[in-house]
Amino acid sequence: MFRRFSQFTSREWYSSDRVHENIWKIRETYIDEGHGCNMWLVRGRDRNLLFDTGFGFVSLRRFIGEEVSRNVVAVSSHSHCDHIGCNHEFECRCAHSAEAGVLANPTAANTIYEPYAVPEMVGVPIDPLEIKDHRIAPAAPTRVLEDGDVIDLGDRAFEVIHVPGHSPGSIMLYDRADQILLSGDAVHNGSRGIGRTRWYHSDHDQYLASCERIRNLPVQACHAGHYPSFDGKRYLQIVEEFIDRQQ
Template identity: 45%
Template structure:
């Protein structure tokens, strides 16, 4: 057990204002590789929350921003580090391919069984016990498919299905601003394609299709945000690395 003092709930979450009414909410005591970026977007009629973190402390209680107004809560995918507080928000959406996991988030399905350990933290949250960690069920009221729209009144986000990291991964793209909320399919750090339900040919196909999206800024599921040049570099690096390893599109198994 670590000798470092534990972190109490009021010091667990941090919010960082970005451009265009976007706010990053994250958990700074979790190491970057495991630290989920939650994205809050202010809309005229309702707000959007894309992912909800580890779920150890209540997001609603400790981040006033997410309880001020009507809010649509979307899951980028159903790994534990992204859906921990979904149960706190009545209006929930997820891609149909992972609806079952959000409704029944057992540790072997959310990858918590593999990744949720004491090693995640720089400092542990008060009351943390790896052996007792589990996520509360949060069945979604709306299932999303590729091309669907999440409408905030004055701004609209289009659903991009991004299988590869997980089968029901999605990104949200706002054409007007070029903002891409990308989840775990693309971010500026080690991309993960070896979770139990990952699929490398799907991953390659998804990134190839996403490469031509008109993006100005990418807010990923982990690590800092970046622009369109880095976006294409990251995609090209992944594809080149996989091709070098002998993986090709639609050639299964890789």
């Protein structure tokens, strides 16, 4: 029997694991790791950071809780549908200027919801119309980001690194003090490697230039938008393998 998204509680739909002190990975439990993104919650002294918000099928704010959510800065790695679905639940929203317009006026096309979101990505029987009819809620950024901007949490800060290629406004967030990188979809440890630019606004040359720029970034831990996290040695290997393939 098919289920509807409204029948899931937030506690049932999402799961979380602590990966560092005050850093949690949040996942949509029933969506495969290739389609469903990793969301990263960082607790800070003065405010909290939420990097990406999933598809928006079920409330993420309820899962995180009001105490944390009231003081969250929700930052989008980019404007693809699997990363921005619950942005509208949070008052403070940040994204790169190149994709601010998509977040304000999302469509099935400009968020790649079609053809990306398919019933097969969900590991429980869901009414196919629930997938087909879902739409990303408009949520214009309240702060527009550029390369080099800083998200200050009080006791730690994350630097915005603009990495166009996967999409025009793709960004990573870098904690320079601890060398922790939240890489979005720019760098990940998927079996097919990085650098796929099949989406309508992807650009191979920009992706290559971004990788050349970030190849020597000092990284202790990289937490990506999909797939498991990895260390700095693997980060360098992933980036250099992509660059070498272009020779």
